Amino acid sequence: MTIRGVLFDVDGTLYDYEKAEEAGLHEHLVAKGLSVRFESPAEALRVWREVREEEYPRFLNGELTFAAQKAARIRRFLAHAGVVGALEWTDEAATAWFASYAVQRDAIRRAFDDAQPVLGALAGRFRLGVVSNSVTAHQRAKLDAIGLLGYFTEPLICSQEHGSAKPGASIFLAGCEALGLTPAEAAYVGDDYEKDAVGARDAGLQAVWLDRSASGGSGAVDAGIRVIASLTELMSL
Ligand SMILES: [Mg+2]
Numbered sequence: 051m052t053i054r055g056v057l058f059d060v061d062g063t064l065y066d067y068e069k070a071e072e073a074g075l076h077e078h079l080v081a082k083g084l085s086v087r088f089e090s091p092a093e094a095l096r097v098w099r100e101v102r103e104e105e106y107p108r109f110l111n112g113e114l115t116f117a118a119q120k121a122a123r124i125r126r127f128l129a130h131a132g133v134v135g136a137l138e139w140t141d142e143a144a145t146a147w148f149a150s151y152a153v154q155r156d157a158i159r160r161a162f163d164d165a166q167p168v169l170g171a172l173a174g175r176f177r178l179g180v181v182s183n184s185v186t187a188h189q190r191a192k193l194d195a196i197g198l199l200g201y202f203t204e205p206l207i208c209s210q211e212h213g214s215a216k217p218g219a220s221i222f223l224a225g226c227e228a229l230g231l232t233p234a235e236a237a238y239v240g241d242d243y244e245k246d247a248v249g250a251r252d253a254g255l256q257a258v259w260l261d262r263s264a265s266g267g268s269g270a271v272d273a274g275i276r277v278i279a280s281l282t283e284l285m286s287l
Pocket residue numbers: 059060061062063240241242
């Protein structure tokens with residue numbers, strides 16, 4: 051079956067989320083005088099990510115709104131930092147703290163170096179789309195800021211508006227529908243093995259797992275999943 055379209059994950063695939071998060075958190079903690087509450091920047095980041103990994107899924111499963119998961123993360127993180135009364139912070143106070151962190155994070159946001167050249171090369175030959183576990187307005191603004199939005203002419207498909215998240219099949223199928231393609235005609239590229247690669251394969255798409263830690267050279271992992279170490283390798287697939 052010929053591939054006619056490519057759907058992409060955003061964070062960790064096109065956008066270097068982890069680098070922005072790390073630098074933004076550090077800058078913000080220094081600005082707030084809180085960096086001294088942690089043994090090291092690495093320890094602060096470890097706690098931050100641990101809390102994120104527990105709270106963000108509560109947004110994805112519909113238990114919390116996007117804003118409420120931010121507030122929950124801030125209360126827990128600041129409680130770890132020893133901020134007295136942090137667990138009782140109002141949503142407003144916690145969301146404002148998150149927003150001021152996000153200003154620092156977004157000051158350095160950038161696409162991965164391989165994203166723009168590869169999207170540019172694919173754009174004339176394939177329909178391109180986005181399927182993301184996030185909120186459409188948020189991802190649209192992000193892609194715009196990093197100079198990639200123009201490559202996506204079809205609606206972005208995000209879990210908030212779609213109503214369910216990866217790795218469920220439904221959101222991948224919605225992405226194919228947005229491109230006007232059958233699942234077999236579409237490839238899906240993402241950095242999370244279970245949510246992206248396994249989810250896309252199980253939905254019937256051509257699954258490509260982006261493992262940026264790999265040494266290079268495309269290959270196969272589980273049946274039906276191709277692995278690449280950089281987006282540039284997509285061109286040879
Ligand atoms: Mg990702």
